[in-house]
Amino acid sequence: QDPAVAAAAPGLARAAASLGSPLVRAEATLGGNIVSALPYRNLLPVLLALDARLLLESAGGRREVPFDGFVTAPGRTRLGPGEVLTAVTVPALPGFQDYVKIGRRNAQYVATVSAAVVVDTAARRVRLAFGNAAPVPFRSDEVDRAATAAVDWATGAVRAAGVAEVVELVRRAVDPPADEVASAAYRRHALGVLAGRLLERAGAGGSDDA
The missing domain is CATH 3.30.465.10 (Uridine Diphospho-n-acetylenolpyruvylglucosamine Reductase; domain 3)
Incomplete structure (x- = not known):
């Protein structure tokens, strides 16, 4: 707060x-x-x-x-x-930032999967990172390059084709666990969903409706 x-x-x-x-x-x-x-x-x-x-x-x-x-x-x-x-x-960066997670309950749940995005408009760089996507907190240079390329830096818009590419790259790159909460296949799919959602929000100026 x-x-x-x-x-x-x-x-x-x-x-x-x-x-x-x-x-x-x-x-x-x-x-x-x-x-x-x-x-x-x-x-x-x-x-x-x-x-x-x-x-x-x-x-x-x-x-x-x-x-x-x-x-x-x-x-x-x-x-x-x-x-x-x-x-x-942590650096104070200009640009959009957000965090999302999926779990069983709204406020008090442990994250089944989670994701964060930082759009650095000064460096013209996007970084995505994920929780419960691997044994340790996960990010990928390839994913970040694709996310950065998806942004029209002149307008701030994010290209739909670029979002789709990032979603597929995330699903190929992650190595999520399987447990009594969720399968690895579910987590892999959900992590792609979260990556796409974050990029769409970034392109919409941070609206939760994206």
Whole structure:
């Protein structure tokens, strides 16, 4: 609910707002969401799409690392012995950002799949990232190149043919798990749907009707 976060990183704010119940949101922390390193965590795809950086500290000193590559497996990270996560840095980028997820219940559900988009109008670049699409938060250079090429940067419109290409690339690239909640085939299909939905919203200026 912090206005500064909502203004600088609206995709992150939207993902945080979708976390559990108000009680959970009052008690949960950004750092806990990150270091738990579970594939369904809401904030991880947004941080990946934003090129977030993490500050890790221990008695021996401090180091800054990219979030990309920080999660190495479900529940495992590159935290060293005695290290704690003390700060997260995300860039304030111009352009559309959003986060969406699919699950069993509206407000308090764990994400069956999730996706985030960051449209950087200054760099003319689109980044998409996904949750529960692989053992770790997932993005693809090939998907991002196709998403970037789908945008008419002069008008902000997103070409329908480009959206369709991205949807198919996502479905080919992801390696989602199968469990008691959903099959891998369902997740693969749904991840494509979310990617298309985010790009259509971006082209419509952020309308939820897209």
